[in-house]
Amino acid sequence: MQPAIACIANPNKIKTNVSKKKSLTRVVWAFVFLIFALPETSFANVVITAPSLTLTACGSFPTSYSALGNIVITEGSNGDFATGNNKTLILTAPANFEFQAGIGSVSFLGGANLSNTSITVTTTTITVQYDVNNNNRHDVLTISGINVRGITAAASNRTVTRTGGTGTITADVNGTVHATLTSQLVSIPSVTTPTAQSSCSGSATNIALASSPSGASFTWTLGTVTNASGAVAGSGTNIAQTLTSTGTPSSVQYIVTPTLNGCTGSSTTITNTINPKPNMTSASTATVCSGATVSIG
Numbered sequence: 209m210q211p212a213i214a215c216i217a218n219p220n221k222i223k224t225n226v227s228k229k230k231s232l233t234r235v236v237w238a239f240v241f242l243i244f245a246l247p248e249t250s251f252a253n254v255v256i257t258a259p260s261l262t263l264t265a266c267g268s269f270p271t272s273y274s275a276l277g278n279i280v281i282t283e284g285s286n287g288d289f290a291t292g293n294n295k296t297l298i299l300t301a302p303a304n305f306e307f308q309a310g311i312g313s314v315s316f317l318g319g320a321n322l323s324n325t326s327i328t329v330t331t332t333t334i335t336v337q338y339d340v341n342n343n344n345r346h347d348v349l350t351i352s353g354i355n356v357r358g359i360t361a362a363a364s365n366r367t368v369t370r371t372g373g374t375g376t377i378t379a380d381v382n383g384t385v386h387a388t389l390t391s392q393l394v395s396i397p398s399v400t401t402p403t404a405q406s407s408c409s410g411s412a413t414n415i416a417l418a419s420s421p422s423g424a425s426f427t428w429t430l431g432t433v434t435n436a437s438g439a440v441a442g443s444g445t446n447i448a449q450t451l452t453s454t455g456t457p458s459s460v461q462y463i464v465t466p467t468l469n470g471c472t473g474s475s476t477t478i479t480n481t482i483n484p485k486p487n488m489t490s491a492s493t494a495t496v497c498s499g500a501t502v503s504i505g
Contacts, residue, residue: 252284
């Protein structure tokens with residue numbers, strides 16, 4: 209019979225296994241602590257509501273200033289706005305666009321962590337300053353009242369982006385888009401309808417309105433009305449009104465204004481002369497001999 213062999217575990221290996229199990233346990237408990245003891249730590253990105261705006265230059269640049277919609281930065285999770293005082297967010301206008309200096313405002317959701325907000329607007333930048341005193345509530349920052357214009361040339365889908373600032377905002381880094389701007393150049397329309405028109409008293413006018421470039425809409429007001437009735441102001445592409453002469457001479461002036469793609473052209477005066485209907489002045493009866501020549505006039 210063979211002698212029994214005693215198996216003795218290596219004490220060093222036992223210690224190593226126990227140590228690994230203890231380390232793993234510590235990692236698990238640390239993770240549980242992060243989830244349950246710190247439930248409001250940020251694990252998401254802010255959501256940016258980025259408005260779009262199209263600006264129209266009538267005939268030449270610059271355009272007029274137009275209002276940009278609200279830029280809204282909403283936390284995805286509490287803490288997306290890192291804590292700190294006198295933090296800043298700087299947004300910059302793209303080439304061929306500028307802000308109206310000194311015009312704009314900033315606000316925040318009351319009862320949360322943002323406070324002491326202020327805004328400075330120059331022609332090229334928007335600088336927002338703010339404090340964040342904690343990360344235990346849901347914050348929303350709104351930039352509003354910003355006016356923009358196109359300044360040099362037509363441009364498409366240019367973006368207002370973050371270019372600096374000391375504030376740390378999750379996923380709102382330099383280059384992040386906060387608004388999209390487009391500018392276009394449109395010709396100013398003019399009225400091409402002949403300015404001298406006429407109609408018969410008691411009959412409807414038929415003044416077809418046309419423009420260059422084509423496609424304009426029209427409004428008209430009344431100028432001088434001389435010995436006529438039935439004329440009224442209006443809008444459309446045809447002036448169809450029943451005008452009646454009340455004396456001689458008789459006419460109506462229509463002052464017509466064209467508008468195309470938001471651009472209003474110069475007014476043109478169209479004069480419609482009202483011609484009276486002819487009256488029969490010959491005798492209603494006459495006696496003639498058979499075979500004689502009859503003359504009516």
